[in-house]
Amino acid sequence: MELLQMRNLNFTYPNSSDQALTDINFTVHEGDFVVLCGPSGSGKSTLIRLMKQELNLHGTKSGEIYYQGIPFEQHDAITLAKDIGMVFQDPENQIVMSNVMDELLFGMENLGFSTNEMRKKTAEIVHYFGFNHLLQQDTSELSGGEKQQINLASVLLLDPKILILDEPTAQLDPIAAKNFMYLLKQLNDELGITIIIAEHRLNELFSLANRIVVLEQGKIKFSESPRKALSLLAENMTAYLPEASQLYLAFTGILKTPDIPFHVKEAKQWLKGMDITSNQSQQEEQVKPEKPLLELKEIDFSYSKHTEPVLNNLSLTVQEGEWLAILGGNGTGKSTLLKIIAGLLTAQHGRIRYKGKKVKQIDRKLIGYLPQNPKLYFLHETLQEEYTALATKHGKSETEVQTLVKEFQMEALLDRHPYDLSGGELQRAALVGILIGNPQILLLDEPTKGMDPAFKEEFASIIQTVKHTGVTIMMVTHDVEFAAKHVTRCSMLFQGEVIVTEDTTAFFKDNDYYTTMINRITKDSQVPTVVTVEEAKASWQMKKALPSSV
Numbered sequence: 001m002e003l004l005q006m007r008n009l010n011f012t013y014p015n016s017s018d019q020a021l022t023d024i025n026f027t028v029h030e031g032d033f034v035v036l037c038g039p040s041g042s043g044k045s046t047l048i049r050l051m052k053q054e055l056n057l058h059g060t061k062s063g064e065i066y067y068q069g070i071p072f073e074q075h076d077a078i079t080l081a082k083d084i085g086m087v088f089q090d091p092e093n094q095i096v097m098s099n100v101m102d103e104l105l106f107g108m109e110n111l112g113f114s115t116n117e118m119r120k121k122t123a124e125i126v127h128y129f130g131f132n133h134l135l136q137q138d139t140s141e142l143s144g145g146e147k148q149q150i151n152l153a154s155v156l157l158l159d160p161k162i163l164i165l166d167e168p169t170a171q172l173d174p175i176a177a178k179n180f181m182y183l184l185k186q187l188n189d190e191l192g193i194t195i196i197i198a199e200h201r202l203n204e205l206f207s208l209a210n211r212i213v214v215l216e217q218g219k220i221k222f223s224e225s226p227r228k229a230l231s232l233l234a235e236n237m238t239a240y241l242p243e244a245s246q247l248y249l250a251f252t253g254i255l256k257t258p259d260i261p262f263h264v265k266e267a268k269q270w271l272k273g274m275d276i277t278s279n280q281s282q283q284e285e286q287v288k289p290e291k292p293l294l295e296l297k298e299i300d301f302s303y304s305k306h307t308e309p310v311l312n313n314l315s316l317t318v319q320e321g322e323w324l325a326i327l328g329g330n331g332t333g334k335s336t337l338l339k340i341i342a343g344l345l346t347a348q349h350g351r352i353r354y355k356g357k358k359v360k361q362i363d364r365k366l367i368g369y370l371p372q373n374p375k376l377y378f379l380h381e382t383l384q385e386e387y388t389a390l391a392t393k394h395g396k397s398e399t400e401v402q403t404l405v406k407e408f409q410m411e412a413l414l415d416r417h418p419y420d421l422s423g424g425e426l427q428r429a430a431l432v433g434i435l436i437g438n439p440q441i442l443l444l445d446e447p448t449k450g451m452d453p454a455f456k457e458e459f460a461s462i463i464q465t466v467k468h469t470g471v472t473i474m475m476v477t478h479d480v481e482f483a484a485k486h487v488t489r490c491s492m493l494f495q496g497e498v499i500v501t502e503d504t505t506a507f508f509k510d511n512d513y514y515t516t517m518i519n520r521i522t523k524d525s526q527v528p529t530v531v532t533v534e535e536a537k538a539s540w541q542m543k544k545a546l547p548s549s550v
Contacts, residue, residue: 040424143331368439
């Protein structure tokens with residue numbers, strides 16, 4: 001049964017000469033699990049927001065969207081609100097009430113459910129999700145994963161036939177993200193709910209979806225089954241492939257085959273019987289002498305006297321010129337730690353040393369801070385106005401600013417309002433503004449959130465260039481694949497303290513769950529354990545040829 005159809009759909013934002021969507025035609029059938037992917041700014045978020053009529057996206061639209069064969073405009077608004085549910089990228093943007101129980105009831109109350117209906121449905125959903133212990137908590141005290149589950153439960157209470165999700169795992173740690181993805185698959189398999197998800201984290205989704213839709217420059221590049229999509233992506237969009245597929249292609253070069261693995265089990269099966277050894281001629285990277293730049297000792301922090309400490313006896317040393325990643329589950333204090341270093345919060349106890357000298361806080365002129373919500377950074381109506389003001393403040397020439405704008409591929413967006421940008425574009429736009437100020441310490445809170453896989457590599461190259469100028473970088477991230485490829489060292493936060501800091505490869509090789517797909521594929525196997533595809537390329541020597549049948 002055809003549930004949702006887009007016919008000749010076009011959309012243009014106000015004051016923009018370029019169409020955000022052009023001639024979109026595709027159909028979603030009952031029970032589909034559809035993944036929308038493609039570069040940042042390709043139109044994914046615009047497309048799914050047009051599927052949720054209540055969002056009332058501003059701009060010029062032509063073409064039609066049909067639900068159950070009837071144009072949106074002819075449907076009752078309450079029917080569309082109930083039948084088409086949506087979960088946003090940022091859980092903070094969706095939560096309305098201060099208490100979890102009130103949040104669960106909010107949507108049903110607004111749509112006129114009876115008291116008995118609300119009680120029965122709430123009891124059922126709480127048992128299904130298993131979060132009875134959260135019902136009396138303040139929503140502000142929930143972790144990112146818990147907030148996203150509450151958002152999902154609130155939508156499901158309205159009995160949607162279609163569930164639309166816009167990068168719902170962007171702010172979740174790797175374990176919470178995986179659990180969330182498999183919960184969606186459970187809803188799809190057991191309850192028959194149709195899923196449409198726009199997402200950049202694709203490692204797990206190829207094995208869950210039945211259709212992959214790739215958008216590029218506002219147009220549908222293709223809409224295919226996961227197997228067919230793998231072959232098409234392998235031709236010129238390899239960054240979008242699951243890492244299991246990337247590993248296979250790196251050592252076979254075979255693009256069009258049904259045998260490309262896309263999850264851990266398939267990749268392990270492919271590697272069985274392969275004679276792979278470690279290349280002993282590879283030169284080990286020389287370890288540079290450590291030079292402490294920033295030292296935190298016994299840091300304690302609580303948001304109020306009546307709450308548990310977020311940071312508890314935390315100690316951490318940051319080396320000059322390194323790129324340090326801070327990892328850990330949602331709610332462990334990672335963002336709070338960055339805010340203390342940035343001078344936005346003050347620790348209740350502990351000591352801070354900068355270049356060996358004890359300080360109350362570091363000079364803010366030395367620090368560039370990219371918050372998790374980059375919208376907070378912008379003060380002007382367009383990016384051009386923002387950058388012009390910052391250039392004047394920091395004494396930068398127009399040429400210097402334009403060089404940064406070009407490096408981050410922002411030229412076409414200078415006349416756009418920051419709030420009209422996609423998540424990845426917003427991250428890039430804010431970082432350009434921060435780098436105009438020439439920081440000595442760059443603090444990045446989830447910088448790859450919303451970035452497409454292809455631009456992540458360009459972003460990493462830019463950050464490496466910044467690092468080579470002597471800037472020290474601290475990055476809070478849930479993106480373990482990105483961290484494994486690029487950072488110098490990793491620190492793990494648990495219950496408010498740093499429990500380990502290690503060189504990146506050693507850090508991920510020791511982990512079983514908080515690690516990369518490639519490590520899970522190669523660990524405890526007959527091939528040398530590696531953490532990234534790049535490490536495999538550099539260190540593996542494949543002696544046995546592939547069977548001719550592959």
